[in-house]
Amino acid sequence: MNYIRLVIVPLIVGLNFLSCNINAEIPEVPNYEQNENPINEEPEPRHIKLISLGDSYTIGQSVCEDCRFPAQLRDSLQTYFSENDSISLEIIAQTGWTTSNLKSAITAAEPSSDFDLVTLLIGVNNQYQNKPFSLYQTEFIELTNTAITLANGDASKLIVVSIPDYAYTPFGQNYNPSYISEQLLQYNDYAETYCNENNLNYVYITDITQQGLTNTELVATDNLHPSELAYTKFVERILPLALEVLEQ
Numbered sequence: 001m002n003y004i005r006l007v008i009v010p011l012i013v014g015l016n017f018l019s020c021n022i023n024a025e026i027p028e029v030p031n032y033e034q035n036e037n038p039i040n041e042e043p044e045p046r047h048i049k050l051i052s053l054g055d056s057y058t059i060g061q062s063v064c065e066d067c068r069f070p071a072q073l074r075d076s077l078q079t080y081f082s083e084n085d086s087i088s089l090e091i092i093a094q095t096g097w098t099t100s101n102l103k104s105a106i107t108a109a110e111p112s113s114d115f116d117l118v119t120l121l122i123g124v125n126n127q128y129q130n131k132p133f134s135l136y137q138t139e140f141i142e143l144t145n146t147a148i149t150l151a152n153g154d155a156s157k158l159i160v161v162s163i164p165d166y167a168y169t170p171f172g173q174n175y176n177p178s179y180i181s182e183q184l185l186q187y188n189d190y191a192e193t194y195c196n197e198n199n200l201n202y203v204y205i206t207d208i209t210q211q212g213l214t215n216t217e218l219v220a221t222d223n224l225h226p227s228e229l230a231y232t233k234f235v236e237r238i239l240p241l242a243l244e245v246l247e248q
Contacts, residue, residue: 045084048246050074051092051111051150053102053143054121057164058093060231062220067228069161070119072235073242080243090115098125099139103146111150117245118147119238121161123187133186140191144200157245159201159238162188164209164230170223173213181210201241205234 052058052070060068066075074089081087092105102122120143126136144158151157165184167177188206195202208230212219218230226234 043082045086046081048077048081048085048087048117049090049112049115050077050087050117050119051090051115052119052121053106053147054093054119054161055097055102055125056093056095056225057124058119058121059091059095061095061225062222063225063228063231067231069226069231069234069238072228072231073119073238076235076239077242077246096125097122098129098131099123099136099143100131101125102143103139106143106146113150113152115150115152116157117242118151118158119161120144120147120158121163123163123191124166124184127163127180127183127187136187137190141194144194144198155198155200156248159203159241159245160191160195161234161238162191162202162204162206164226165206166209166224168210168212169219169225172224201245203234203238203241205237208233208237 050070050073052073058068058070060071065071070089070091074087078085078087090111092102092109092111094101094105097105099122122143123136123140125131126133144160147158148155163184165181166172167180167184172180184206188204192202192204194200209218209226212230218227218233219225220227
């Protein structure tokens with residue numbers, strides 16, 4: 001007589017195993033439509049406010065509006081943000097302005113105090129107009145404090161840019177170039193030291209302009225001010241720091 005018990009036993013075990021799987025708790029599928037933070041939600045558009053303070057080097061004497069360094073900085077920053085984000089630029093600067101002129105202009109303009117990034121480049125006309133160096137020392141500090149106020153009191157949002165050296169231009173060659181460079185070195189050393197001692201951002205671009213005699217493309221058509229190319233090189237140095245400031 002043939003027995004089939006060997007067939008029945010594995011069948012029962014299999015049924016028990018199947019029964020356990022059927023009764024197991026099934027994980028709930030997330031309902032993304034009801035999720036407060038759905039995966040594909042677009043971030044809120046960001047509006048970044050930039051203000052640049054200075055003189056002819058900031059207003060961009062002898063170059064187009066989009067060629068000056070604040071405009072190039074704005075355009076370069078835009079490439080790092082979403083197309084939904086926007087960057088506005090305000091400039092308080094004029095050819096010939098000293099630190100005193102800039103102070104008065106800021107007071108008259110009454111800019112807001114909610115800027116995300118502030119640049120300050122000032123002092124060449126103090127030197128050119130033979131103003132006392134002590135005046136620059138005093139008013140440079142006042143201007144940095146004002147600039148910080150425009151950034152809602154956040155000193156990390158200020159970037160001080162060194163003064164270009166116009167001795168290395170056809171114009172500057174006619175006015176004791178070695179003396180010009182010596183004086184501007186004093187101005188820039190003072191500004192850099194002050195920034196370092198007070199944890200302020202400082203970007204040195206003077207050496208770029210000191211190539212103006214060997215690379216004439218760095219000088220604008222007026223034979224004095226930086227060209228669009230020179231400002232592009234300024235921005236190459238300012239941009240990484242600006243991005244770091246805006247990502248804080």
